[in-house]
Amino acid sequence: MAAGEDSDEQLIQRISSGDRQAIRLLYGRHGRLVYSCAFQVVSDAAAAEEICQDVFLRVWDRAGTYRPDRGKVATWLARISRNRAIDVLRALRARGTPAAAAVDESLSAPAGSGADPAERLWQSLRDERVREAVASLPPEQRRALSLAFFQGYTHRQISGILGEPLGTVKTRIRDAMIKLRSRLGDRGEL
């Protein structure tokens, strides 16, 4: 961000008072991020495009609800995008569409199988600190977390997929998130 440019928070403030140039600037800075987050979940360009548009329209409508003390704008946008994408994936899955089935199939390789696509997905993350933090998790935590994070499966569903007791799944996901929070927090990310 060059000197004299508004910060992300200032752009959000401008957006909440109806400044259309500000939303254009925000898209310029974070449009690719929002699109990438969506694509990571739905693996479909058309769906990712719709989600990205939906996210920016939501930001336009609700910029007044953003609170800086809740985190940086980029991570806020990324989370909104991932959550919307999970909504879409779940809806597609409920309707049994081939797109959702393809995503599910590609990410739900049995544990211990030679090529673990979920592992590849973690390794494709572009931020080295986040990659390392995830790599530091025990494999069974990482596995449960990938089903939750990339595919939005509930505890019950993950328990069924992995063949693990419900309580075990809940603990693994919770422990994974606590560990990630501590690792990413220690490095000043949070």
Add this chain to the structure above:
Amino acid sequence: MSDPHPIRELLPAFSLGILDEDESREVKEHLATCAACRAEAASFHEVTGLLASAAAPREPPAGLEARILRAVQTRASPAASAGPAPARRRRSPWPALTGIAAVVAVALGVGNLLQWNGVLGAAARGRAARLDTAVLSGTPNAPEAYGTVVLDPKDNKGVLAVTGLPALSADRQYQLWLIRDGERRSGGVFTPDAEGYGSLLLTVPADFRNFTSFGVSVEPRGGSPAPTGPRVMAGKL
């Protein structure tokens, strides 16, 4: 002594969006009154956000920016307050014929708002506006709720599609209200599906065509003659 923060261990899963409806409702109720847990929830939201923002970069299609800016052009300015965003009238570029098609599309079960917008948008580029659209936003009773009503002014039939409304117990349903000068007429009742999407076909009564706004409230199953339960959504036509 009972735990003052019984939902605390659910917060990581809450930030991942993978709790079931009961647990999610429990967490939201507790967060409404507990600043400490809100702060902890925020810390896990940040983790989810960091995981999401580490996604492998992918170039969006070239036309997307223009589409978003065009869509923003047709929307009024957002509210500056932290309250629910006010609804606004939006002239949609959908031809009159798809007014009926819109009703049919939802009746056929295109329950996902995003898919619905995609279905109608694809059919409709560049034609004259003939449908009225209103956006409904959640009140503090249902802050995640978001919905759209599309009305065909020619035959006064319309469709409501909503997302993000919490599940209700079996003895309750959501009820749509058409409002004019404080008078309220029922637009019908609906129950969201397991995904949280709800839709409703509505017919505007002949003597109520100049109504000005919408509301959604929680009512006993089957609905009430007048609103009795908490208001969860509101919007202006």
